[in-house]
Amino acid sequence: MSVVTVQLGQCGNQIGYEVFDAICRDLHSTQGFCSKKENEVYQASCKEHFFNEDKSEVPVARALLIDMEPKVISQTLLKAAHSGRWKYGQHSHFCQKQGSGNNWAYGYNVHGPKHEESIMNLIQREVEEYDSLSGFSIIMSMAGGTGSGLGAFLTQNLRDAYPNSFIMNQVIWPYGTGEVIVQNYNSVLTLSHLYRSSDALLVHENDVVHKICAKLMNIKQISFRDVNQVIAHQLGSVFQPTYSSEDSFQYRRNPLGGFKDPALYTSWLQPSDAFCEWRTHRAFNKYEKSAALVSNSQFLLKPLDTIVGKAWNMFASKAYVHQYTKFGIEEEDFLDSFTVLEQVVASYCNL
């Protein structure tokens, strides 16, 4: 079962590269404490999910790179090819020359419709190659213009084109003191739109990862590369082939299908339903033991509330709103987005 990864925008493409790199390294790393046979099964399973065997025997990542400027994509393609261990497909990218100016409306209302056909054709061609499609994993940031606006547009389109497929979005939560002034607008608009079309939003907070780099890994000068690598490691270990609970001799065929019960202890849900454990005999990336936790909890409440609050304050004073109305996002659309997110916040408060 194959996962199609769509890397969107600068952030999405850089992180996407790190994810495939981490998975590839894990593939080729020593088998640790598990048996040889076990290792082979693991490797085969992992490869099938994320890579395509090419005639040249260098695995090709099952990914599509999309950006509105050419620089990051060409860098990413080169880096992968240089590694010698894996590469991206020759025709698996789409880019333009203009950029999105960190404007969600530009990404959603201008780039989206303009390039809809080309991008969807690209995706369709990729999907047709596979025997089996497990689902889509879209990596994007919320704060910029391409990842956020185009990402929201694309997710909606994917949902319409593949109504029965699993769609998961990896959303990168910006730094609280980020550089983009309108990042809160972009975030609010992105989240409210994704909420309607996506099956799962997996959130990676830059602030939190930054702290991991500083305190746990003792990195002095933390670069985006470090942050990206930590996120990639987390994602890679979550996507590891795992045993399904019933049949402990076979790896779960569908890596995305397992994402059904996040850990959540609430009064109205039995812990056995709420907590789902997936095991594997082989630890990720040369660690002796590792554990990854995906949770759907009130942890997200504070950051979400903060962003919505800040965005609302800006909106109340109509700051920068004309940048959005210029490209067709009206005040009503903003209000709709706020409403949806307030509902989400309320639901989480009442867990």
Place this chain on the structure above:
Amino acid sequence: MGRLGRLGRRPRGETGAGPGALPRAIAALSRALPGGPSPETFRRAKFDLPEAVAELWSLLFSLLWLIHQEDKVYPRGPPDDLEGRIRFVKWVLHCHGYGRRRFYQLPEIDSQGSCELLLAFSWLLAYLSLPEQFLFLRCVHQSDGVWISSCKDLARCPVPLALGPKGRVDIRYIQWLLGKLRFHWRSLYASQQEQCTLLNKIHLYTRGCHSDQSIGHLSVPETEILRFPESSKQLLQQLESENSRLEAFLEWKHMELVYWQWMDTVLDASPGGMPNTGKQDVFLPEILQYCSPKYVIREMNRVQKNLEALRERLQEVVNQQRAAWHIKVSKCSQRLLRPPELSTSKKKEIQEAVGYELTTLDQDCGAKNCPCGLQRLVFRKAKEPNNSGAQSVTKVIQLLKKEEASLEKTLRRLQEECQQELAVLAHGLEGVIWIPPPYPRR
């Protein structure tokens, strides 16, 4: 419950069978059913002897359990204790509409009522066509199949909901369940897609390999036998046992009448004399709680036969009425003035309305033509002519899509009604702002 002899639907008369005929018939029946009874048990039951009770309860339980296994009647697995099994048998017979009160009054111990049990067994034998059922259930399949159900009552499986403190269900739990259902659906869809692609590959690659020209390609089980020739031994064994079951079935069919004639004597001899001469106890057959497609399809076929018979009778009546009406009309029209001409717009309106009604009727009737149940899958290239009378999958897909569209329409209508109700309720509450969800989630 009338004379059991009539259930055999053959005229009473000589069978020309000798004294050993009954044990032979029962022995044949026994070979045609899994875990079949012995003639001795039946004889003891006729005389209501206690020794036969346990075996008959056990027989009834195992037969009914096997039949309803696919229906997932008992989510926890078969009951081990005698009481549990007796209760299960009674419940299933109740659902099927068995109406003998004395049966349900039997105590949950294994010492009484063998005659009643024998009567119940024979009723089931006829009503469910037990030997045929088991032939179908244990049939050896060597072809690829797909299960088609266009039954609207498919989704009747109640989910065991965890009740909260006040005995009510938390709405958040239901939302969570809906989400879980959505994810399971997506997984299922992905797996089925994969299966289809692989089936397609196998059928394509093995074209020209099958001895039967009209099929032309191998199925997955057949391909497996080529890959692992040792498994052909197992297949041979399965076919041999199926063969002996078929032979037993044929023998049973030849001797069936002997059995039913004997059962008539059992009925006469049963304690309590003639059954239900006075007030008939009517047990309405309930649809089994956990409805499965197979069960519903059986019922549907039954109902369909009745409907067709009814339709014929109605058609006769209609024709008669129509003829009478024509005579009446022609008499009247000679007396009446010519009616005013309808305006063209009015005519058009009437035509459209009638056309619409006809298409809806057509759609509703069209569903009847959709094949139901387990269908064999055979690969054909697009331009090849279809001589064998098989339905093309494209057509079936069209019919299913029509049904899907009509179901979605109904769902949307119900959702709108629900929203309106909620809006009215919310309007009555002070300080509450009603915000309906923006888009329908798939």
